[in-house]
Amino acid sequence: MASASIASLLASPAAPTESVGSAGQTDAEAKNAPKVSAGGEAAAKAAAANASLLSGHPIDALAGYTQLLESPQFARVGSPELWCNRGLAEEKTGDPAAASLSFRRALLLDPGFVPAQQQLAVVLTTLGLPAPSARMSRLFTMLSPEVMILGGAVIGWISLFLLVVLLVRGPRSRGYLVSALLALILGHGASLVGSLIDPRRGAEHQAVVTAKKGPALRSTPADSATGIGNLAPGTVITILSQNGAWWYVSSGSGKAAQQGWILSELATPLLPPSCALPSRG
Amino acid sequence: MCSTSNTGRWNNRCVTGKMISPMNSVRAKFSSIALAIALVVGASFGPAISRSLAADVSVSARLTRPQINFGEMAELQVTVTGASRADVPQEIPVEGLQIRLTGQSTQVQMINFKVTSSAVYSYIVLPLRTGRFTVPTVPVSADGRQFRTASLPFTVTDPAVGGGASPAVAGLPQQQQQMIPPMPGFSQRQVAPPRPQENGRVAFGEISCPKKTIYAGEMVPVEIRYYFDARYPVQIRGKVDFGSEGILVERFPDPKEGREERDGITYNVLSFRTLLSAVKPGVIDIPAAKIDSEIQMPGGMPAGFDDPVFRQLLGGQSPFVQARQLAVKTAPLHLEVLQLPKEGRPISFAGAVGQFDIDAAVPNPRVAPGDPALLNIKIGGKGNFKAMGAPVLIGTEGWRSYPPSDKFDSTDELSYTGVKSFGYTLIAQEEKHQSPGAEFSYFDPINAKYVTLTMKPLPLEASPGSGGGAAAVTSAPASPTVTQPQPTPPEAVVSPGDPIPGITLHSWWTPAHRPGFTIISLLLLLAAVILGGILYFVDLQARGGTASSRRKRRLAGLLSSLTEGSLDAASAYEAALEYAELVAPPSEKRESLIAGLIQRRDALKYGIGGTVALTVVERSRLLESLRDLSKN
Numbered sequence: 086m087a088s089a090s091i092a093s094l095l096a097s098p099a100a101p102t103e104s105v106g107s108a109g110q111t112d113a114e115a116k117n118a119p120k121v122s123a124g125g126e127a128a129a130k131a132a133a134a135n136a137s138l139l140s141g142h143p144i145d146a147l148a149g150y151t152q153l154l155e156s157p158q159f160a161r162v163g164s165p166e167l168w169c170n171r172g173l174a175e176e177k178t179g180d181p182a183a184a185s186l187s188f189r190r191a192l193l194l195d196p197g198f199v200p201a202q203q204q205l206a207v208v209l210t211t212l213g214l215p216a217p218s219a220r221m222s223r224l225f226t227m228l229s230p231e232v233m234i235l236g237g238a239v240i241g242w243i244s245l246f247l248l249v250v251l252l253v254r255g256p257r258s259r260g261y262l263v264s265a266l267l268a269l270i271l272g273h274g275a276s277l278v279g280s281l282i283d284p285r286r287g288a289e290h291q292a293v294v295t296a297k298k299g300p301a302l303r304s305t306p307a308d309s310a311t312g313i314g315n316l317a318p319g320t321v322i323t324i325l326s327q328n329g330a331w332w333y334v335s336s337g338s339g340k341a342a343q344q345g346w347i348l349s350e351l352a353t354p355l356l357p358p359s360c361a362l363p364s365r366g
Numbered sequence: 367m368c369s370t371s372n373t374g375r376w377n378n379r380c381v382t383g384k385m386i387s388p389m390n391s392v393r394a395k396f397s398s399i400a401l402a403i404a405l406v407v408g409a410s411f412g413p414a415i416s417r418s419l420a421a422d423v424s425v426s427a428r429l430t431r432p433q434i435n436f437g438e439m440a441e442l443q444v445t446v447t448g449a450s451r452a453d454v455p456q457e458i459p460v461e462g463l464q465i466r467l468t469g470q471s472t473q474v475q476m477i478n479f480k481v482t483s484s485a486v487y488s489y490i491v492l493p494l495r496t497g498r499f500t501v502p503t504v505p506v507s508a509d510g511r512q513f514r515t516a517s518l519p520f521t522v523t524d525p526a527v528g529g530g531a532s533p534a535v536a537g538l539p540q541q542q543q544q545m546i547p548p549m550p551g552f553s554q555r556q557v558a559p560p561r562p563q564e565n566g567r568v569a570f571g572e573i574s575c576p577k578k579t580i581y582a583g584e585m586v587p588v589e590i591r592y593y594f595d596a597r598y599p600v601q602i603r604g605k606v607d608f609g610s611e612g613i614l615v616e617r618f619p620d621p622k623e624g625r626e627e628r629d630g631i632t633y634n635v636l637s638f639r640t641l642l643s644a645v646k647p648g649v650i651d652i653p654a655a656k657i658d659s660e661i662q663m664p665g666g667m668p669a670g671f672d673d674p675v676f677r678q679l680l681g682g683q684s685p686f687v688q689a690r691q692l693a694v695k696t697a698p699l700h701l702e703v704l705q706l707p708k709e710g711r712p713i714s715f716a717g718a719v720g721q722f723d724i725d726a727a728v729p730n731p732r733v734a735p736g737d738p739a740l741l742n743i744k745i746g747g748k749g750n751f752k753a754m755g756a757p758v759l760i761g762t763e764g765w766r767s768y769p770p771s772d773k774f775d776s777t778d779e780l781s782y783t784g785v786k787s788f789g790y791t792l793i794a795q796e797e798k799h800q801s802p803g804a805e806f807s808y809f810d811p812i813n814a815k816y817v818t819l820t821m822k823p824l825p826l827e828a829s830p831g832s833g834g835g836a837a838a839v840t841s842a843p844a845s846p847t848v849t850q851p852q853p854t855p856p857e858a859v860v861s862p863g864d865p866i867p868g869i870t871l872h873s874w875w876t877p878a879h880r881p882g883f884t885i886i887s888l889l890l891l892l893a894a895v896i897l898g899g900i901l902y903f904v905d906l907q908a909r910g911g912t913a914s915s916r917r918k919r920r921l922a923g924l925l926s927s928l929t930e931g932s933l934d935a936a937s938a939y940e941a942a943l944e945y946a947e948l949v950a951p952p953s954e955k956r957e958s959l960i961a962g963l964i965q966r967r968d969a970l971k972y973g974i975g976g977t978v979a980l981t982v983v984e985r986s987r988l989l990e991s992l993r994d995l996s997k998n
Contacts, residue, residue, distance in 0.1 A: 128869055135865035144505040146865075148512055162871040170865040178505075179456055181771070194872040203736075204863075210738050210791045211771045219734050234877045242890045249894055253901035285876045360874040 127158055131167060138170065143177035150174060160359040165195040172204060181208045182318035186293040186353055189321070193284050193355065196225035212319040221282075233279025241272030287323075292334070292352040294320045300352075302345030306331035314343045322352060423448040425506045427515035429491070430611065431646060435525040436496045437705040439582050439645040439717075441614065442489040444515060449508035454487045463499055463520070464492040464717055468614060468752050488614060490645060490753045492583070492717045493522040525708075567631060568595045568663070571696035573655055575642075579702045581811045583719040585641045585750045587782055588615075590655045592694050593633040596625065599662040603691070606638055608655035612648070612703075616641040619779045641780050643750060647705035654695035662687045706809050712818045714758040718808035720749015724757070724819040728801055732827045739792045739828050741801050743770075743821060746785040749808065751776075756788045757806035761823060764796040794828035801826040921948055928992070931985055936976035939967035942988055949996040959995055 134149030150171035153159065159167070172187030188205035191198055202225075206216040248265040255261065280286060294300065294316045301312035306328045316322065322334040325344070332352070335344040423446065430441040442465060446452040458465040469488050491501070498521050503514040574589040590608065594600045609615045622637045636657075644650060664687060706719070725744045733739045743757050756770050768791045776784035792801065800823040807818040877883040910916055924945040927933055933941060943963045950956045970976035980988070 131869055132867075135867065138865045142505075144507060144512055161874065163874055164869045164871055166866040166868055166870065173863060173865060178453075194874070195870075200866050207738050207768060207791050207793075210740050211768070211789060213771075213789065216737065219737055231872075231877070238877075238883075238887070242887075242894075245890075245894050246897065249898045250901065253898055253905060280876055280878050283876045285874065285879075288874075356874055 127153060127156070131170070134174075135170060138174050138177070143174040147171065147174040147178060154357070155359075163190065163194045163357070163360070165191040165198045165201060168194065169198065169201040169204065172201070172208070176204070176208060180297070181211050182293070182295045182297060183353075184208050185212065185214075185319040186295055186355070189293060189355060190357070192225075193288055195229070196284050197222075197227070197229050199226060202226075209319060212317060214317055214319050224282075230279040230283035234276045234283065237272045237275030237277075237279060239272070241269055241276060244268035244272055288355045290324050291355040292322050292324055292332070293355060294318050294322060294347075294351060295353045296351040300347050302334075302343060302347060304345060306333075306346040310346065313345050316347065321355070322347075324354075423508045423511065423513065425508065425513040425515055427501070427504055427518060429501065429518050429520060432519060433521040433523065434493065434646065435705065436493055436522050437525065437582070437708050438493075438647055440491040440520070441612075441645050442491050442501060442518075444487040444489070444504050444506065445484055446487070446506060446508050446513075447484045449485070450483070452485055452487075452506055452508040454504065454506050458489065458502065458504060460499060460501060462493065462495045462497060462522075463501075464494060464755055465489050465501070466492075466717070466753055466755070469616065471617075490583070490614070490717070491520070492753070496522045496524045498522075525705075567593075567629065568598065568661060569593060569600070569659065569692055569694045571655060571657070571694050573696035573699055575699055575701070578700065579704065580644060581704050581706055581719060581809065582644050582647050583706065583717060583750055583753060583809075584811045585643050585720065585748075585782060587780060588640055588642050588699075590638045590640075590696055592636045592638075592657055592659075593626065593628065594636070594659070594661070594694075596632040596634050600634070601660045602636070602657065603660050604658040606655055606657050608640075608652070610650060610652040612644055612646045612650055613652060613701075614643050614645060616780065639780055641782055643753075644701065644703040647703045650701045650703055652699040652701065654698050656693050656695045659692050659694055661690050661692050663690050664688070707814075707816075710816050712805075712807035712816055714805040714818065715807040715809070715816060716755025716758075718745075718749060718754040718806070719811060720747055720808060721810055721812065722747035722749060722806070722808050722819065724804070724806050724821055726804065726821045726824060728824045728826050731825050733794075735829045736793070737828075739794070739801070739826055741790040741792055741804075741824070741826075743788045743790070743804050743806075744785050745788070745806060748783040751781060751784060751786050754786060754808075757804040757821070759790065759802040759804050762802045764794065764798055765802055766793045766795055767791065767802070792828070794830055796830060798826065798828045800824060917948055921945060924948075925989075925992070928985065928989060931979055931982075933979070934977050935980045935984075936967060936971040938980050938985070938988070939963055939970060942992055943967060945992055946995055949992070956995060959991060 130149060130153050134146045134153065137143075137149060138146035150167055154163075154167055154171065168187045168191035172184040172191065175181075175184035175187055185205060185208045188201045188208060191201035192205065195201075202217070202222045209216050244265050248262070248269055251257065251261050251265055296318060299315045299317045299320075302314040302316060303310035304313050305311075316336055320336050322332075322336045324332050324334055326333040327349070328346075330349050331346045332349045333344070333346055334352075335342060337343060425444070425446050427442060427444045430443065431438075432440075434440050442458075444454055446454075454467065456467050466489060467487060468490050470485060471488075472483065472485050493499075498519070501518040501520050503517050506513045506515065570593050572591045572593070574591070575586060577586055580586050590606060606618060618638045618640050622639075624635045624637065626633050626635045642652075722745050725746065727742050727744075729740050729742065741759075745751075745754065745757065751774050756772065759765075759767055770788040770790045772786060772788050774781065774784055774786045776782075778784070790802075803823045804821040805818055806821075807816055809815075810817050873880065906912065911919075924941045927941055928938060928945070931938075943960060946956060946960050946963060
């Protein structure tokens with residue numbers, strides 16, 4: 086019972102109560118996957134939207150996905166499949182910038198989600214933007230940050246307890262002690278690295294330019310201010326500060342980095358508005 | 367009918383500056399009063415107007431011509447009424463037809479304080495073959511709601527077979543249509559003569575079109591100029607009204623202002639330039655291009671002032687002005703529109719009319735396995751860029767391609783000349799060493815023939831992804847779903863672009879941001895500390911406690927054995943010696959006492975009397991010296 090409650094806490098503080106494994110699922114599978122299944126009603130709505138998309142009605146499909154993703158069930162958790170499918174619908178309705186946002190959200194939830202990786206690369210190429218790093222995509226496909234963080238933490242904590250026992254009561258063999266210390270460092274190190282490469286880290290300060298025409302970066306938060314550059318639709322920006330309806334943002338890195346003001350309505354935060362961080366209530 | 371939004375900014379704009387006359391102050395007062403009344407009325411009826419604007423949204427579609435001959439074009443108009451914002455598709459896919467969005471116009475009407483705004487989206491319908499078609503329902507997203515228009519029947523007939531003649535040219539004998547000169551010449555500049563308006567040449571308009579015979583779909587630059595006598599202030603009261611059934615007129619850029627002298631009179635000239643194109647063949651008479659204006663002209667003397675002496679004092683000029691509403695018109699424009707020839711039409715022709723050239727580039731000629739490659743094809747020149755279809759890729763075996771993105775960079779304000787870039791995203795399905803080629807066909811109206819431009823394949827190294835080809839993508843190789851709410855298992859092969867079945871839920875937060883993770887980490891740390899403490903305490907207990915307590919216990923035992931007198935003399939001094947070493951830190955006094963104790967112990971141990979008990983006096987003295995040492 087204790088392990089089950091810990092697993093549910095680790096999975097998500099807002100995991101739906103109906104989230105249980107299927108009858109044929111093994112305990113090991115349930116522990117390895119921090120994912121849970123959605124209810125039957127949501128699945129039926131998703132299937133209907135999928136059918137609309139397959140039958141060539143992307144606008145209907147988009148309405149279905151939007152309604153589903155805005156439902157309370159998906160307020161604090163997300164489904165990479167639904168966001169990816171929504172991106173496909175947006176792509177087919179001729180809105181590649183919005184589609185790039187949806188694919189990025191799918192990859193935020195599951196960075197190793199191959200269909201979203203491929204569709205994002207296609208959409209970004211269409212928008213004239215560089216595709217994400219193929220090396221990182223492959224890395225995420227092989228090793229999920231979530232697994233690294235949780236698995237590393239488990240190994241690290243077990244090693245710590247082992248080390249405590251060895252130091253106090255056990256045979257103070259140098260081999261045992263070094264092994265336990267090494268496992269402790271590797272476990273928590275993997276957890277730390279997983280946290281650092283997790284794309285969700287800092288996502289609350291990021292947004293995607295979703296205006297169909299690339300907006301101009303302005304030197305001051307005013308329509309009449311001098312334009313100091315342009316942001317292409319689909320560009321990821323980092324919000325540095327806010328002044329009313331204006332955001333002070335930065336985009337790019339190195340020599341291509343630029344900073345300036347844009348109207349907040351021209352970009353959409355990477356995280357959906359419903360999923361506020363716990364610290365922010 | 368052409369309505370433009372940008373010309374609206376000319377409303378109430380004085381072209382020739384302020385008037386200087388006594389009546390101006392009077393007029394200014396009246397204007398202020400009128401403005402105040404307008405503000406009050408606006409404030410009173412503003413909410414009503416807003417409510418009217420938020421009225422129900424309606425969407426409709428109509429074809430200007432439900433039946434056309436092959437080679438002609440029709441116009442599909444999608445009207446969205448009552449919406450503040452609407453999104454319509456750029457292209458409507460119909461097998462055998464090419465339907466592309468070409469422009470939008472907006473009209474706002476207020477009747478009995480009910481405001482209705484309508485947006486009309488114009489599509490050019492270009493048949494690619496004859497037959498009966500159904501223009502499908504057009505999905506429209508308006509104010510966040512989804513609408514669909516009704517489907518419309520559409521027939522394209524073969525002109526050689528007969529029937530289905532265009533209504534606009536039905537009155538023309540067939541022979542006359544065929545006798546229309548096949549090729550218009552640019553040198554035939556059609557300039558309507560200046561047409562003086564009433565009151566002499568106070569204002570007049572001219573229209574200038576370089577051709578009087580054009581092809582359907584051909585873009586022709588048109589210039590409309592309005593001349594206003596520079597002596598009189600003028601206000602533009604509306605927009606340029608120009609257009610006709612079967613004619614598409616692009617939106618007007620901002621007009622240019624200038625001055626010109628005609629017949630000894632200086633005129634302020636407003637020059638509007640635009641492009642027009644015809645969607646159907648036949649003879650088209652476009653009515654005069656009209657613009658409403660208000661001209662401040664000298665008026666007569668009011669009663670009491672109509673005195674010759676007074677007039678002479680003012681130099682013979684009346685100081686009073688009279689506002690005259692004047693609709694300034696150009697001459698009508700007569701155009702003969704030819705249909706595009708059916709003979710020699712290439713398969714890759716997709717509606718481009720003009721003169722173009724082609725260029726192509728592969729930005730990244732070596733892409734990683736499975737990654738998409740980009741092929742950029744640029745069509746440059748002059749013509750109908752908006753209605754132009756994309757080049758057709760050839761040799762696409764082994765490639766998966768997506769509909770191209772397009773971007774037009776105009777080199778003039780009318781978007782008549784420029785470069786249209788088509789970006790093709792390609793994913794290799796097999797080992798490839800060159801890109802697909804492309805064909806682009808257009809109709810050249812100057813030489814009256816179709817031209818096909820060919821782009822040869824470019825070097826491009828690409829190969830499919832390591833997962834057995836990009837054509838098949840498994841739904842979640844790195845994210846096994848916990849349950850299968852969908853009938854399709856996650857391992858099923860899903861084609862790219864198809865929706866992914868199944869729903870798995872993931873947190874938007876990293877574990878570090880989840881309260882559960884933090885709480886459990888702190889609890890585990892606490893548990894480790896407690897475990898270490900417990901283990902240490904148990905170990906300590908097993909080892910008899912701490913050194914201090916062990917020392918205390920030993921001192922108490924030694925003192926007790928000395929006090930009880932149960933030890934023989936040598937053992938008593940042995941115990942006293944241990945006591946002295948334990949009870950006090952090294953000092954001169956302790957060392958002196960220890961030396962004495964050792965001497966006495968050795969004497970007893972190796973001499974006589976060591977096995978008998980100490981005398982009471984000696985034991986008391988010994989205990990006294992030990993207590994004395996412990997006090998220090």
